[in-house]
Amino acid sequence: MKIIAIIPAFNEESRIAAVVRDASSFVSGVVVVDDCSRDNTANAARSAGATVLRHAINRGQGAALQTATEYALNRLGAEVVVHFDADGQMQGCDIPAMVEPIETGAADVVLGSRFLGKKTNMPMARRVVNRLAQWFTVAISGIRLTDTHCGFRALSRKAAQELTITLDGMAHASQIQDLIVVRRLRYVERPVTIVYSAETLAKSPSSMRAFAIVKDILKDKLITRV
């Protein structure tokens, strides 16, 4: 199957090349969306073999995923789309197990989980934020998951076509869960290893992240969809 990894990236010059190379070993192609980075992310990704798309303004991870999805489906003929992060926290070697339920026809969407089986070195503050997000997501979307905000996903072509992301910021994870329910897509969770280093933690503090997610979801529910 034609598997395309899509990687939103913002100021990831020092990490993106290794990430592209890692993912490339397990997929047919890699698309990086450079979201108006101020550093050399685009060139680093391109020299590692990725197709690089660029947003003229910074629009956030959700919008970048949507841009890359459209490219992967319409230009590259992707049969499976894998959402993958640019900062080295995800492991390419997890991709085959993530894609397998789609290849066998068992699911339309596979959601990575940091809490299924594999050991995690996720800090306590992040676990608390994730637990709150879990409750929030059940209340809002009615979907029950062990990990609501893991950005590692695999989508069949059909699912990628149906899950149109309209939330630009970080709340796309909740929107994807909403749409899985609305579109009645078959989903499963699979264990993935997410690596936490001091560098990646410093980049996105838990409190800021939780606030940003809640703000985006409320904006979507209260304003966009009325």
Ligand SMILES: Nc1nc2c(ncn2[C@@H]2O[C@H](COP(=O)(O)OP(=O)(O)O)[C@@H](O)[C@H]2O)c(=O)[nH]1
């Ligand atoms: N396109 C885009 N990607 C972003 C932005 N901010 C972060 N990312 C990317 O989204 C991924 C996850 O972001 P990160 O800050 O590591 O969040 P976390 O690991 O989920 O807490 C990484 O690949 C980042 O490069 C942004 O403003 N735009």
Ligand SMILES: [Mg+2]
């Ligand atoms: Mg990260």
